[in-house]
Amino acid sequence: MTSTLNGITLKGSAELVANFFSFGINSILYQRGIYPPETFSRITHYDMNLQLTTDPKLKNYLTKVVSQLKEWLFECTVQKFVLVITCLETNEVLERWQFDIDCDKSAKESSAPREKSIKIIQDEIRSVMRQITATVTFLPLLETPCAFDLLVYTDKDLLVPDKWEASGPQIIDQSEEVRLRSFATSIHKVNSMVAYKRTDSV
Amino acid sequence: MLLSNRLMMDLEDDTSVLTTLKSFNSFISHTEAPQRLSEGSAGSGNLHSQYKRSMELLEAGERVHSNNRYLQLDGEKKQMELSHKRARYELEKVASDSARDLEHEVDRNQDLLGRLKKFQERETEAAKNLSEQVEANRALRKNMEGLNRKLEERDTRLNTANQTISYLKDEIRELTQRIQNQDSTTSSQTLENQELQEQLDLQRRKYQEVSQLCQSLQAAQSSCSEHIVKIKELERRLALQEQDIAIVKTVKSAVAKVPDLEKDLKRLREDNAFLRESRENCSLLKEEVEGLRRKLERMEKKKEELVNIELEKERLAEKLKAWENLGQSTGLNIRKPEDLSREVIHIQQREIALKEQNYTLSSRVRSAERSQNEHRAELCLQRSKTLEEQKKRETQDSLVRRLQKRVLLLTKERDGMRAILESYDSELAPTEYTPQLNRRLREAEDILQKTQSHNVEMEAQLTKAQEETGTLKLQLQTVELELESLKKHQASAADSNTSGTKEELSILRQKIEDLESERQRLEEQNNILEMRLERHMLQGDYDPIKTRVLHFKMNPTTIAKQQRQQDIDALREEVTRLSELVRSQKEGGAMVQGDSSINASLSPSLPPSKEVVDLRKQMEILELRNQRLKEVFQSKIQEFRTVCYVLTGYQIDITTENQYRLTSVYVEHMDDSLLFKKGSNGSMQLMETVFSKTLGEMMALHLHHQKSIPAFLSAVTLDLFSRQTII
Numbered sequence: 001m002t003s004t005l006n007g008i009t010l011k012g013s014a015e016l017v018a019n020f021f022s023f024g025i026n027s028i029l030y031q032r033g034i035y036p037p038e039t040f041s042r043i044t045h046y047d048m049n050l051q052l053t054t055d056p057k058l059k060n061y062l063t064k065v066v067s068q069l070k071e072w073l074f075e076c077t078v079q080k081f082v083l084v085i086t087c088l089e090t091n092e093v094l095e096r097w098q099f100d101i102d103c104d105k106s107a108k109e110s111s112a113p114r115e116k117s118i119k120i121i122q123d124e125i126r127s128v129m130r131q132i133t134a135t136v137t138f139l140p141l142l143e144t145p146c147a148f149d150l151l152v153y154t155d156k157d158l159l160v161p162d163k164w165e166a167s168g169p170q171i172i173d174q175s176e177e178v179r180l181r182s183f184a185t186s187i188h189k190v191n192s193m194v195a196y197k198r199t200d201s202v
Numbered sequence: 203m204l205l206s207n208r209l210m211m212d213l214e215d216d217t218s219v220l221t222t223l224k225s226f227n228s229f230i231s232h233t234e235a236p237q238r239l240s241e242g243s244a245g246s247g248n249l250h251s252q253y254k255r256s257m258e259l260l261e262a263g264e265r266v267h268s269n270n271r272y273l274q275l276d277g278e279k280k281q282m283e284l285s286h287k288r289a290r291y292e293l294e295k296v297a298s299d300s301a302r303d304l305e306h307e308v309d310r311n312q313d314l315l316g317r318l319k320k321f322q323e324r325e326t327e328a329a330k331n332l333s334e335q336v337e338a339n340r341a342l343r344k345n346m347e348g349l350n351r352k353l354e355e356r357d358t359r360l361n362t363a364n365q366t367i368s369y370l371k372d373e374i375r376e377l378t379q380r381i382q383n384q385d386s387t388t389s390s391q392t393l394e395n396q397e398l399q400e401q402l403d404l405q406r407r408k409y410q411e412v413s414q415l416c417q418s419l420q421a422a423q424s425s426c427s428e429h430i431v432k433i434k435e436l437e438r439r440l441a442l443q444e445q446d447i448a449i450v451k452t453v454k455s456a457v458a459k460v461p462d463l464e465k466d467l468k469r470l471r472e473d474n475a476f477l478r479e480s481r482e483n484c485s486l487l488k489e490e491v492e493g494l495r496r497k498l499e500r501m502e503k504k505k506e507e508l509v510n511i512e513l514e515k516e517r518l519a520e521k522l523k524a525w526e527n528l529g530q531s532t533g534l535n536i537r538k539p540e541d542l543s544r545e546v547i548h549i550q551q552r553e554i555a556l557k558e559q560n561y562t563l564s565s566r567v568r569s570a571e572r573s574q575n576e577h578r579a580e581l582c583l584q585r586s587k588t589l590e591e592q593k594k595r596e597t598q599d600s601l602v603r604r605l606q607k608r609v610l611l612l613t614k615e616r617d618g619m620r621a622i623l624e625s626y627d628s629e630l631a632p633t634e635y636t637p638q639l640n641r642r643l644r645e646a647e648d649i650l651q652k653t654q655s656h657n658v659e660m661e662a663q664l665t666k667a668q669e670e671t672g673t674l675k676l677q678l679q680t681v682e683l684e685l686e687s688l689k690k691h692q693a694s695a696a697d698s699n700t701s702g703t704k705e706e707l708s709i710l711r712q713k714i715e716d717l718e719s720e721r722q723r724l725e726e727q728n729n730i731l732e733m734r735l736e737r738h739m740l741q742g743d744y745d746p747i748k749t750r751v752l753h754f755k756m757n758p759t760t761i762a763k764q765q766r767q768q769d770i771d772a773l774r775e776e777v778t779r780l781s782e783l784v785r786s787q788k789e790g791g792a793m794v795q796g797d798s799s800i801n802a803s804l805s806p807s808l809p810p811s812k813e814v815v816d817l818r819k820q821m822e823i824l825e826l827r828n829q830r831l832k833e834v835f836q837s838k839i840q841e842f843r844t845v846c847y848v849l850t851g852y853q854i855d856i857t858t859e860n861q862y863r864l865t866s867v868y869v870e871h872m873d874d875s876l877l878f879k880k881g882s883n884g885s886m887q888l889m890e891t892v893f894s895k896t897l898g899e900m901m902a903l904h905l906h907h908q909k910s911i912p913a914f915l916s917a918v919t920l921d922l923f924s925r926q927t928i929i
Contacts, residue, residue, distance in 0.1 A: 058758070061754065061756070061757070061758065064754065065754055079744075079749055080742075080744075080749075082742060084759070086759050088762055088763065088766050091763070096741075096742055098740070098742060145762075145766075147758050147759040147761070147762030147763070148758055148759060149753055149757045149758065149759040149760075150753060150754065150757065151751050151752070151753045152751070152752045152753065153744055153749045153750070153751055154749065154750055154752060155748065155749065155750070156746075156747065156748055156749060156750050158750065160752060163754060163755050163756070164752045164753065164754055164755065165752065165753065165755050166750060166751060166752060167751050167752065167753045168751065169742045169743060169744060169751050170742070171741050171742045171743065172741065172742075175741055177737075177740045177741065179740075193740060195740065195741055195742070
């Protein structure tokens with residue numbers, strides 16, 4: 001967390017958002033059953049019980065992505081962060097979890113920390129996580145074996161780091177979108193939404 | 203006793219008196235002694251005195267002595283008195299005691315007298331009692347005598363009883379003897395009993411053995427019955443075998459038809475081949491037909507197109523003619539399309555020039571419109587300002603009215619208050635009211651002052667508002683003047699171009715309207731497109747110019763896809779391998795029944811599974827067993843049937859279900875047989891045959907009257923035996 005009590009620096013905000021993504025992705029993977037539930041262990045964070053994966057390969061992948069994402073958040077060059085769930089049999093995209101990131105570019109490294117209570121931010125994050133858990137009620141069941149992918153929408157003139165490549169947006173054909181809650185540190189604002197393939201058209 | 207006490211007390215007093223006297227005397231003697239001595243020294247003169255003194259002393263002494271004597275005599279007297287008293291007392295006591303004793307004696311006497319009387323009475327009573335007793339005694343003696351007599355009788359009886367007792371005892375002895383005899387007999391009998399019981403046990407054991415034998419017999423019987431059942435089954439199988447024989451015969455007959463069938467087969471095959479060829483031809487023909495049909499359709503379409511094209515051609519020809527005539531109609535020098543194009547270019551140039559003019563005019567118009575709009579806007583502003591000022595003025599007027607009303611009310615209040623005050627002053631009530639009045643006065647004065655100040659403020663505001671309205675009015679008037687001037691200017695400006703520009707204005711107005719409608723439409727389209735864009739953004743679309751989508755190269759989806767592909771390939775390979783295995787197994791399985799060696803040679807590459815080999819072996823064993831059982835049953839059945847035939851004289855065949863045909867040994871013709879049918883309730887019924895018609899008498903006798911089938915059958919045998927010609 002941040003060093004000052006109430007003020008959020010750019011670095012601290014980037015870390016908060018990256019942590020949220022890390023836990024959020026784990027939660028989504030657990031809820032949607034992409035990985036078997038026995039590979040998840042229960043931990044407490046943001047004053048609630050969350051699931052974290054114990055699969056070493058998955059952990060490794062997530063840490064790499066999240067660390068790179070943290071850098072980009074610090075540079076304010078990331079626009080969206082998307083988790084795509086594809087069906088392995090038909091290679092169709094079934095679900096898309098999209099997080100739009102608005103970065104206040106006026107807050108640079110040297111500027112003073114902004115006033116926003118960490119508790120409020122945590123409450124907001126908690127409500128978003130709870131909503132993610134609640135989406136299970138209306139999202140269609142994923143019956144076929146699925147795999148997931150993480151996409152990052154960045155500015156065009158960015159240098160592509162090693163081990164990353166360009167990809168398509170992987171949009172769902174005939175999707176239903178549902179907007180979820182958003183949370184904001186005083187520097188970054190994250191809007192969440194989930195898009196899923198309409199089941200009657202399948 | 204009291205007297206004695208009193209005496210003692212008096213004595214004591216006397217003694218004390220005496221003692222005191224003695225003491226006094228002693229004292230005096232002492233005092234006198236020293237006095238005397240003292241006086242002695244005085245001189246001889248004192249001898250007289252001394253003599254006197256000594257005489258005095260002697261007198262005193264005598265006195266004392268007399269006193270002492272007196273006292274002694276008193277004492278003695280007292281003692282005498284005391285003794286008198288004592289004696290009296292004692293006498294009195296004695297008297298009293300004697301009186302008492304007397305009394306006692308008298309009492310006792312009386313008592314004794316009474317007792318005497320009582321005793322006398324008792325004596326009389328006792329005498330009476332005595333007499334009575336004597337009489338009773340006499341009666342009792344009589345009773346005694348009676349009793350004695352009874353006793354004697356009883357004695358006699360007792361004697362007799364004793365005699366009887368003795369007799370009885372003798373009898374008892376005899377009985378005991380008999381009992382002993384009987385005991386001996388019972389013992390002997392118990393011994394016999396025991397022997398009998400032993401015999402009984404032996405018998406029981408024998409019985410058990412016998413029962414066991416019986417059970418074994420029954421078991422043997424059941425086994426016998428089972429054997430009989432088996433025999434029946436074997437007979438049934440025999441019948442089935444005979445049926446099979448019949449079937450075989452039919453099969454043979456069918457087999458005889460085989461060559462004919464083969465011929466038919468050949469013919470049919472030829473027909474088949476022919477039909478196949480014809481079918482192929484048919485299919486070919488069908489394809490040709492379809493091709494022709496398609497061609498037909500195309501041709502028809504082409505025809506239609508042709509027709510359309512011809513129509514178009516005519517139209518185009520007409521157009522051409524019209525175009526050619528154009529030149530003639532317009533009067534221009536047009537013969538070729540080049541001239542037309544030239545003319546068109548001219549016209550276009552003219553158009554361009556006109557358009558330029560149009561544009562300049564439109565720009566002027568636009569500027570004019572702009573200025574007009576500005577003025578209009580100013581007008582609106584001013585109008586709105588005036589409206590506001592009017593509203594303000596109205597509000598001010600209303601405020602003024604309200605204030606005036608309030609002032610009126612306040613003045614009324616004040617008058618009222620003043621009246622009250624005056625009334626209070628006039629009444630000059632007690633001093634209690636004065637402080638309240640003063641307070642009220644002060645309050646009223648304060649209120650008055652406040653209202654006055656408020657009034658002053660309102661008046662000031664009013665004046666300000668009035669001034670503002672005045673200024674605004676001035677402004678309005680100036681603006682109106684300017685407007686009028688502008689209008690005049692515009693009118694003057696417009697008058698110059700009225701003829702030409704009125705049309706342009708209308709055209710321009712129309713253009714403006716069109717542009718406005720187009721703008722609205724474009725706005726709507728813009729909104730729709732924005733919504734669509736947002737939706738696309740939600741779906742994940744992005745602007746390729748500004749953003750780029752990145753992902754990790756080794757992401758889980760690609761890894762999973764690769765894994766899946768590998769799995770699929772592996773599964774496919776396994777599937778092909780397993781299908782080959784299965785095919786080889788099937789071929790190997792088909793050959794097993796015919797030739798096992800070939801099976802062994804066929805499957806060197808594929809190892810036959812142990813289960814399959816075991817199952818095949820089991821199958822062979824079971825089939826062998828089956829065959830053996832069949833042979834055994836056949837032989838047994840045959841044996842049994844022959845035995846039955848020999849012993850009973852009847853050959854029993856099962857023709858159909860539940861129908862049994864009996865042919866006798868001694869029958870004259872081989873076709874003579876009896877048919878029995880088994881009914882649903884298990885009873886056998888004789889069916890009518892040619893032979894049975896001849897046995898009507900025996901049937902009536904044995905079946906209808908005696909109701910016995912064996913009797914009937916034996917009667918038939920005997921009859922046939924008697925009739926037989928060949929022995």
